[in-house]
Amino acid sequence: MKKAQSPHNQRNQFSNFHFEDEKNNKTKQQSGSRSALKHMKAAVKKVFTVLFFRRKVNSKAAASVIDPRRNSNRIRGVSSSTDGWSTDTKNSSKLKLSGSSGSSTTQIGVIETTNFSYEEISKATEKFSQANKIGEGAFGTVYRGRLGDGSLVAVKRAKKTVSDKLLALEFKNEVLTLSMIEHLNLVRLYGYLEHGDERIILVEYVGNGTLREHLDGTRGNGLEIAERLDIAIDVAHAITYLHTYTDPPIIHRDIKSLNILITEKLRAKVADFGFARLSADPNATHISTQVKGTAGYLDPEYLKTYQLTEKSDVYSFGVLLVELMTGRRPIEPTKPNNERLTTRWAIQTLKRGEAILVMDPRLRRSAASTMAMEKILKLAHECLAPLRQSRPSMKKCAEVLWGIRKEFREKAFPAPPSTSHYSDTFPVRDAKVTRQQTFGIEDGDSYKFISA
């Protein structure tokens, strides 16, 4: 953890960072990078093999990669070339997905498609204008784009200076990973373009900012406990899907509040798959000399052993739960010493039986919200266990959170008298939270999915 907090090892306090082994020696760095590159290349090849195979046998999986425009699935496919990747922007012999809008079947294999052209993307973003810029990360700049048919997309454009092979692989990794997944709580891939020095990914536009912005109060009206609980459940569903229901399982590796996008209805979608690792290996453990993730969210056991498993995402999810309950960032350099590491401060306070002291001051206090907050912190404590074997699976986390939500609702909304409208015991903000939102009816799909 020490290294994770060192300014030398970080681009900025909360940015993604890469660092090498203990001695940080240059030769080792180079061989480490080469080895990491080899690992990633191997992973990309494996993914391609799996992807190609899956698409052949499972037309439903292939159909998950779609164009937002209804009448055509205009997406660039993954080439069957030797490196498993296409750099051709023309409509040539690539593995392409063909949507069949009027039919339930999807043709798989080398089939016709029309790709997003650079001109099309440039037009959608008004030549990548500042006015359309919605975010910036280590990978590049994100723009809002409006396609010819009026649909909105988020356009992730890699930095031009990204000549680094590892970052180029990050791009490919994100596209390949996204092309394998379809879940209500994960941003959806619409297309990509790689041409010359341009690398662009088009994904589903999620228009209500990041979870971090909501917790900071720079977006929205502040999140109530019921909304935070729904968001935690959405994220748990998304990661459970990645760990349990994709083949091979996917480890996100960068779960953090900045990568949780919020919808207009205050539900969550997990984004940013640049670091995701596909665990094609059935043992699901990987040793790499290069640790990836974000300071404050990184699994200490992964930092120590370089062994990556799904439980590293569980650890980061634990940090996220603490963030949701306290409103604080994982590292708070301006706070007194004992409060700088938010998870340590929150868990120690919880153990003293004073969890209420770490509750986000923006949250309204009630018996129901205090109970929910304490139980969520207890779950966070389990997720943050130093040994990964002691951490629950993401599926278990989702189940625990459902239980907490059920109990919370029962406490906040005791059986209503026959004539009553709302219970007065729960401080619902009348204008903002409708009964439907509070009860999280929207997550019906993912609930069914998990419980199926």
Ligand SMILES: Nc1ncnc2c1ncn2[C@@H]1O[C@H](COP(=O)(O)OP(=O)(O)OP(=O)(O)O)[C@@H](O)[C@H]1O
């Ligand atoms: N699908 C989207 N819809 C709306 N806004 C988005 C979307 N994707 C990203 N953004 C905005 O752009 C910002 C940066 O995006 P993202 O984290 O994907 O980029 P990155 O370069 O991969 O970042 P990182 O430094 O975390 O690797 C997000 O924090 C968010 O504000």
